[in-house]
Amino acid sequence: MFSALKQPAVLRQDALASLVVFLVALPLCVGVAVASGVPAELGLITGIVGGLVVGALPGSTFQVSGPAAGLTVLVFEAVREFGLGMLGAIVLATGVLQLVLGLLKFGRWFRAISVSVVHGMLAGIGLVLIFGQLYTMAGVKQPRSGLDKIAGIPGLAVDIFTDSAALTAFAVGAGTIAVLVVWKKLPAKAQLVPAPLAAVALATAVTVLGGLDVANVEVRGLADAIQPPGLNDLTSLGGVAVLGTVIAFTLIASAETLFSAAAVDRMHDGPRTHYDKELLAQGVGNAVCGVLGALPMTAVIVRSSANVQAGAKTALSRILHGAWLLLFVVLLPQAIGVIPLAALAGVLVHAGCKLIPVKELAPLWREHRGEVVVLGVTAVAIVTTSMFEGVVLGILLAVVKTAWDTSKVQLDVRELTDGRMVATVVGNATFLRLPRILETLEALPQDRPIEIDLSGVRHLDHACRTALEGWAARHNAPGTEPVLMRHPEPEKAAV
Missing domain, CATH: 3.30.750.24 (STAS domain)
Incomplete structure (x- = not known):
């Protein structure tokens, strides 16, 4: 990484790649935070830590960390049940547990989790994101449970078509999704601007220039958003429900990170990921985020792939992306306040759709029907119960299926x-x-x-x-x- 400072060509390429990753990360950091029910600045803090702290640690060279859509549902449930003050304590405990697992060389074992369970987990998260953010797109408060969100869709449709304010907000969100879908079909020069940034920027411009009355992101300021966990929060970590949430955070964040690492390694010919060191780096990052009261982090495949595709040469690119996020928060905090919530909801609905492995279902059904059952049960369980219960059920079902297959x-x-x-x-x-x-x-x-x-x-x-x-x-x-x-x-x- 430091050798890049002595090579102007490599330094220039890493700087350009970091700007691309920054532009991809910015709307996603804000969107994930808002969807998680926390101040937008907390998502940006996690992105900054993911760049400046985790980016400088060994593990993966090109993987980029930050707040992820995959943890949105779990964070939302944790904040609703335990309060925002407990979030920092839970994330801190998650980081410590990841450090312990990394020191015990458990990183490689996370790759042993059934791929069907992981796909089912992501599909379940995607479905909850889609059904939940549809309400946010219309400016309507979303129901608490996954089943209520699904059952309330007909009523939501009625509200959209009978309430002009809801229709306006929903149109902004739908337009954002349309831009995200169409952007990939534009010429390569246009695609130099990341699709999420372009979609959010266009939606913001339309609402501002058109004088549309839609809800925008609330800005509190970086200093006001930081809420370190108190002593009472730390002592509450011994509760069974809180421990279950910590375990769920650790399992999902670690699995998503290491599966992302495997995918990123297939995209380049550079150094391979050291899984135990990457788990340690994630532990350090989450511990720092916990101390700051921010969102949990994982490695994010969208930002990581953007980093590789932008031609990053060293880990300097992911460090610089964190520096650009920090500069943005310090110099232009008010720019966040003009972003419409409906646009961010549209970005997350699109992200939720991408989490559902639609293309893999047909071939998987032809070759391994039992794996499709595990995937489906995991996804449905997450939607109908909770993230933790759905993942545990999926793992148990995968174990039973494996035992059945081997006991011929x-x-x-x-x-x-x-x-x-x-x-x-x-x-x-x-x-x-x-x-x-x-x-x-x-x-x-x-x-x-x-x-x-x-x-x-x-x-x-x-x-x-x-x-x-x-x-x-x-x-x-x-x-x-x-x-x-x-x-x-x-x-x-x-x-």
């Missing part, structure tokens, strides 16, 4: 010339396959000598062994030779 067993019954019947079991005999095994065995006659051959079993769990022994002890009728069981060798059964 084959049971063959044959009759020998002397009338003896032999049932041969091959594969992994676990409790998940026990109903089928017992159903086949119980259909065997009770007045014939029977042998159960388990020598071909690679794994025999305790539940299955106990059930088979119980069946063998009681199956044959009195006067008939007892069922003979040939157990697998110990070392084979333990595989």
